[in-house]
Amino acid sequence: MKLNVNGREHDVDVPEDVPLLWVLREELGLTGTKFGCGRALCGACTVHVDGAARRSCVVAVGDVEGHAITTIEGLGDEDSLHPLQEAWVEHNVPQCGYCQPGQLMMAAALVRTNPQPSDAQIDAVMSGSICRCGTYPRIRKAIHAAAGTDPQEGEGA
């Protein structure tokens, strides 16, 4: 089947029910998308399908044939970072960094539909992504910074 990933067409030869996550990682070598739980519980595998955030570990590859898939590799690169990526660097967000591609893809989907999210709106969307290192306060700050919004008054850390 043909997959459109990061604006490029790829031919892949796998059964249709293989999770998109493993097709990206093993067939296309796009290892920025991470495996964390396999059951859409942690958000590490988040990618965009037609601009909307999806958990690639539970998306059958056959269901996204013909759709535009974007991975962290397509969000921005070293020479042209997405504003969120810039804010992540600026605020020392990553610790181990493993969940951050998923966090960024989730945040990018959020600001795409809601360019000026409030704390509550950030929480509502970002609560789907687990960070075991505990970078949540900085993720929230970085989203505000990239969106040009102020954190709610009295917001700590």
Add this chain to the structure above:
Amino acid sequence: MSEADQTPRSGVRRRKFLLGMLAGTGALVVYGAVRGSADQRTGKEPGDIEGAFKPNALITITPDDRVLFALNKAELGQGIMTGFAMLVAEELEVPLEKIEVYFADGADKYNEVDQQSTGGSASIMRGYVPVRKVAAATRMMLVSAAAQTWGVDPSTLRAEAGRVLEISGSRSASYGELVEAAMEQEVPQDPEIKERGAFKVVGTPARRIDSLVKVTGTAQFGIDLRVPNMARAVMIHPPRAGAEVVSLDAAAAKQMPGVVDVVQTERGVGVVAEKYWQALRAAPAVVIEWSDGPGKDFSTRSLRSELATSERAEARTVKDEGDVDAALSGTVVEAVYEAPFLSHSPMEPMNAIAHVTDGACEIWTGSQGPVLIQEAAAEALGIERTEVLVHTPYIGGGFGRRSHPDVTLEAVWLSKAVGRPVQVVWSRENDTRAGYYRPQSYTKMRGALDASGTLTAIAYDSQSQSIIGDLNMSGVLPMAIPPRLRQWLMGNASRLISSNAVLADILATEGATNHGYAIPNQRVTYTPFATPFKTSWWRSVGHSFNGFIIESFIDELAHEAEQDPYQFRRAMLTDRPRWLGVLDAVAQMSGWADRSMPDGHGRGIAVVEAFGSFAAQVIEAHVEDGHITVDKVYCALDCGLAVNPDLVESQIEGSVIFGLTAALWGQITVEGGAVQQGNFDTYRMMRMHETPKIEIRLIDGPHEPGGVGEPAVAPLAGALANALFDATGARLRRMPLQAAWDEVAAQRSESPQA
């Protein structure tokens, strides 16, 4: 160049240089005992560059002005890559962003600078002097090289931004230009390092140097690596601790696309395929009958009742001051505290690649102890340790779990069986259920107050599984011991060490023996026990439960004495300035004396010393619709010099979220030998919307760096339990606190008068 000719570029001189440096810092070399063994490397590391200046194992300077640094620690997210690079930038006089850091392979040469393992919040604490000395020595050699080239005295020169310059003159040269002459220079025996006041990089909130690769998805974690001809494997682990395969029918699975083999191992069955997704599809087709195993009758529930009635015949006295029995002969306050097994659950599931060849083995895995990996693989294969080459990539979280070689051994077994490189990637369920848990504990506390409300005695009597007793000790013995003797020692090491009541007790009772409070009569007793599951260091280790126990009990005593919990603690810490410093800071930050909490809300305070630092917290919390809600955490940390204050703060934020996750919800429970939790739906993680506001203050002082990765985990559960007592009047003595609250709430609804 006549001077240079008299200065041989010999390895002997370099070794002396490094050892001298270590002697000066008192650094402990555990693995460095091997001398004269061949360097086991078969491949090149990034720093192995022809024509480069490489005065020590860590630093490489190339003729084209590249500066490379071999990181002999695991980057687990704690930021050591940035921290060590800052130390190097400071003393080598190069801009931080100019330093190319790479992960050192597991090799003895890296143990000479500091033990090549990562844990105990110790990397900066122990590397602070030696890493700077290595960098300073390198800089001095570059300055000497310029002095010699120009025929001037080195004191007329200075180093700045990767160049050597004449102080009053116009000549200058880049480090790269000086490489050849630098190789001829004598290695300084005792390089001079800066006084704190002269720091330009250390102490600044510099940006992490690993952020860019981590936000673009290009950072290579162990799970992302592939090596030529590599197969991938899913592990089917025993459903119960210690259960073994009785029968295995892999015929159907072996017929499935891509399957290479299905291999029975010492722990379960490996399904090896060309692709991981193929192994995932084939695994359910493997039919296995399992034995009951030694864990069949084990449950954590029955363990709790056994511990409650245990005779403690083997109790060891770890600390005994004053006359505790006499002091406790009158009215005493008694309480029992319990803490469960906990899983580390790093976001990157455990994984490893092994390539076993004839008499050798190459391994790629995110490890907190590459030498342990070497040792374990060598033992499994019956080969020399030096024939095991270990590469260490970025690591998606460790928290202590990546100190153990178990997943690597599975890759080794499978690679040996199928004769090609194999990558094992655990499922989340594998990860949650495979053991190496934070020990479960049961602790009885007794205390006595005199008529004036002063605490006169405290007795801690704890039972927990011994982490040291559970260790395969092979990797921590000096490698120089003759093989036969070593084998005997390895077979007996756990018993020997855990029975001599030193190391085991230190981990199990840390935080109980060093709580800091001036109490005239104190006793600490400890009884180890065993279960079918192995235990491990888990971020903050013994402090993870002892912080909860001691700080809860002190709070109980304060209330018994009808005193303010902050002032009660304060009165017992008058001779402990660093304890007082963080305690007063956190009281001030939270407005402890100035305001009261609204109805239904409470606050709790706690203070600990852990990993060379001092941490105090005030937590504000309430219960809403039965759910414990943490509103705010104030944390003061005295870690001495903060090499990078922003990264220290990020470690505190992380510690708070990690510690609250455990305090509120964390528990691994076992029924019939089977772990009941599996994925994040049953082993709950704190998420963004549940994260409290966190306010941090770092206490500045003259002290050298202490640990920062773990200390702020230690006071959390105690401070939260104290806050919940303040909010609800219920004393929660069992972790996780939400489960303990649920029991209280159920009792209250049954007997509303109570």
